[in-house]
Amino acid sequence: MAQGNKGIKAKVQQLGSSLSSMVMPNIGAFIAWGVITALFIPDGFLPNEQLASMNEPMITYLLPLLIGYTGGSMIHEQRGAVVGAIATMGVIVGSDVPMFIGAMMMGPLGGWCVKKFDERFSDKIRAGFEMLVNNFSSGLIGFALAIIGYFAVGPIVSALTEWLGLGVAAIIKASLLPLANIFIEPAKILFLNNAINHGILTPLGTEQSISTGKSILFLLEANPGPGLGVLLAFTLFGKGSAKASAPGAILIQFVGGIHEIYFPYVMMKPLMFLAVIAGGMSGTFTFQLLDAGLRAAASPGSIIAVLGMTPPNRYVAVIAGVVVAAVVSFLVGMVILKSDRSETSDEDLAAQQAAVQSAKQESKGQDTATTESANVENAELRKVDQVVFACDAGMGSSAMGASVLRKKMQEAGIDMPVSNASISKLQDDANTLVITQTELHDRAVKKAPSAEFVSVENFMNSPRYDEIVERMKNETNQAADKENTPEDTNKAENTGEIEDVTLAKVEHIIFACDAGMGSSAMGASVLRNMMKKADLDVDVTNLAINRLEDDAKALIITQKELYDRAEQKAPSAQFMTVDNFMDTEVYEEIVERMKKQS
Template sequence: MTSTATPRQGGGARVAVQRFGTFLSGMIMPNIPALIAWGILTALFIDVGWLPNADLAQIVGPTIHFLLPILIAGTGGRMVYDTRGAVVGAFAVMGAIVGSDVLIDAFNAANPPAEGGSGLGYVHMFIGAMILGPLSAWVMKQLDKLWDGKVKAGFEMLVNMFSAGIVAFVMALVGFFAVAPIVNWIMSVVGGAVGWLVDTGLLWLASFLIEPAKVFFLNNAINHGVLTPLGSSEVATDGQSILFLLEANPGPGLGLLLAFSVFGVGAARATAPGAAIIQFLGGIHEVYFPYALMKPVLIVALVAGGASGVATNMLLGTGLAGPAAPGSIFAVATQAGLVGGGNLLGVLLSVVIAAAVTFVVAAVILRASRKRDLEREAAGEDALSAAVAQTTANKGKASDALSGLAASASAGGAAAAASTAGGAPAVASAPIRKIVFACDAGMGSSAMGASVLRNKIKKAGIEGVEVTNVSIANLDGSEDLVVTHQDLTARARHHNDRATHVSVENFMNSPKYDEVVSLVAESNRTE
């Protein structure tokens, strides 16, 4: 079993929130392409869009109201109980969707809106989906355990089909009568609070919560549980939402890393420029968290930059047509450009201002402590590596991007320690045609690692070898060679014990890649 005890120690409440946020993120992230597609439709075809089209605009409403919650519920169900869980979860959320609509219609009938008003709007069941999808799958899983091995031969399919149908039916009723009113109340309270901040011009205060939360990996519950549903509702009517920029703005992280590039010392200064490229262009924000943890007072700079960016967007009335995931400047610019007009310039200005403000405040802090930092460096203290370790502990699991940063901070020492599980694979039992980089999410640094190895294999003149990246949960046994972070190799072996497994500490710059290229070439020569 892989050892992840260190990142999970301590901070009970914080760890619980982290796990909850990670679970929410796991339901939302795979469906971001559907949200992006919906954002494009909205930006183009609603009344305030680029190309208003009443017929095509009819796709917008059903997509956000039915399709997206069903996709999210299905994903949540699959995370708990594979395809069987996905089916019952997707059906169950229909109960919450219709139940919510019935409640809203009843309210509007009892409280007719003023002339010209539209009444209370429908609630889109994103949160209901995130509740019912996993819950329904869990119920199905527990029930299947009750009669596992007790069904007479020949009746297995009958029992499986009808039991799943009955669970889906019952959970839809739970959604209709219980989940719908609860979610309606939650969205009413949260939506009212956010609306008050917007109306009073105080939305920038959200940065006092979001920026520190990001550094301690506590933001996913806020971002995916609250901001995405509320922002999507705004886009459906206004074509854009500022809420998508509260967490995704890459400006504060860029400003902090630029300040370290100029005013930092030692390993922090040497690694900051590379981290800035990964954070700003790649959208992997977690690479700047260790720099903030080196000096927690630097969170003040992040808050100042984040608040400045939000204030800029509020003043200019700018926002995004959909969530920017990952939080890369390319994703932000694409979603901003879909809104049209001067929106793109306004959003880019908010990024520049957020970066500039963070840079100035962080520079003052770094300059004030520079003498002390130089003394500590001369004494041999490795503040960055310690901060990386603390960040990994805060995240609660191994991180590909952070492991790469740690390797860079130790000037290659850690990278030299990278090894395959049980030693370098001298011989492969069969030709290697499919190489997969596997990590928790199946994106981010593992994608960059796959790109690095793909280029090395191409330069070596080896043909017919596929190099891809997936999440560990999606390993299907067809892989010939699997590359994982050393903390995740045991989990990868559980999904595919036939493949050759290579463990690395740094996905982006591992000395093992040259050995893998040689192994692939040798295995294919013996075919």
């Protein structure tokens, strides 16, 4: 029975991923349509009858065709995309409502049909006739599917859309919409956020926006309030690295719109699910009470994007819903954190992420051996000539992860392309390093079995990036490093222990790694806060190793594998090596010893 539940869960996740993967790449078009609507319709900011005439053709033809084209390309690349668009045209003309749902059906169907044709007949085409057969097969298959879409699928989807619209209207009228957040908020944190927002709520919300000028459905998943409240609670009442890293996460989540940043904070303390659910429900209740709504989807879920899609007369209602959600989420989170007396409450965030991720793998029936095989040390980085971050839609947090690693590589002098893509777009290339989230590893391997893989828990803050950069810089010297003389080995093993450091003469503490960012910056922030609480006047900073200066009054904290390089830059300084920059127990010992020596 449990195995059956896992299978159902996997199929639901795959369906949600497929739906969101058709909409996410085209969100720019939805935003363009929303801006045109917000500015130029009669009750917009800048009413203009001529420019407003673009509104209906875009919603009727452009957006569904883009979805159908994308759906077809997911199945069979360019040929599938063309046939998917042709098939989508049939359901567009055969119905009276915008065919988002119809496009999500006909686009992949068109791609599948032409793929099956190619699999059966591609090896039977005579030389010189390939282009003729390919073009006519695409045209004829698309023609047949367009006819089917016009007479069968279009009317059925029109009726289905009408029923769904009536159902949503009934729920809103009965004031039951806040109950949806009981399912939406946990599903978001289980990484179904894109599937929910772009696969379900965006199509339904767009239908509603056409008739009423706005839709509350655009706010259900995109509301940044619940996540903001959780991060504020950790900022004021959290402990260890979670408390230290939460303020930076607020900027990324609330302004940048990357909601995935707060998911690990909730998962590390499962009771925090109550905080986001309460925040989401209260925010939705406020939206409904004040008749709030957006003209189009806000993506990413940034407060800037949300306000950009807000009608002129609904700013107060939208802001109120966000504020209420944040306040309620904060208050519930505060109670949970202040009442938590568990022994694990002081453990660092990275360790909690790993434990939660392991539990998620087991719940999905994933083999932990698969994850272990995707560690940095098991990847053959010597042969890699490009890095690709892969997720469901190839946007959002994967794009941010690619940006983080790209910057680290540039600072380390590594000239290598770093990009992001959806898993469905991966190419099987043995010279590619694919970085993906652990729960998506198996799917990515199926698309690119020859590639090298590294799995991470969080695209935006993974210690794996520093390891990748370090390995790439020193790959050619690894063999020589392993053949150090016994004297060198002993030196590396006996240097960097806290007992060997004279803390009384330390005036500066520097966290040093390749880029001087990421986990080293977070470690510096944690120790700096500890110093302030202990009333110790010691400067704590983080730097790249190549920017270190020789200072006898400095204590340099670095990872063991970086010790030799750091010592060459600052031979007069004292050193302490750690396995993990987020090891709060070591920092507590430093503070305690400094207090005794002061």
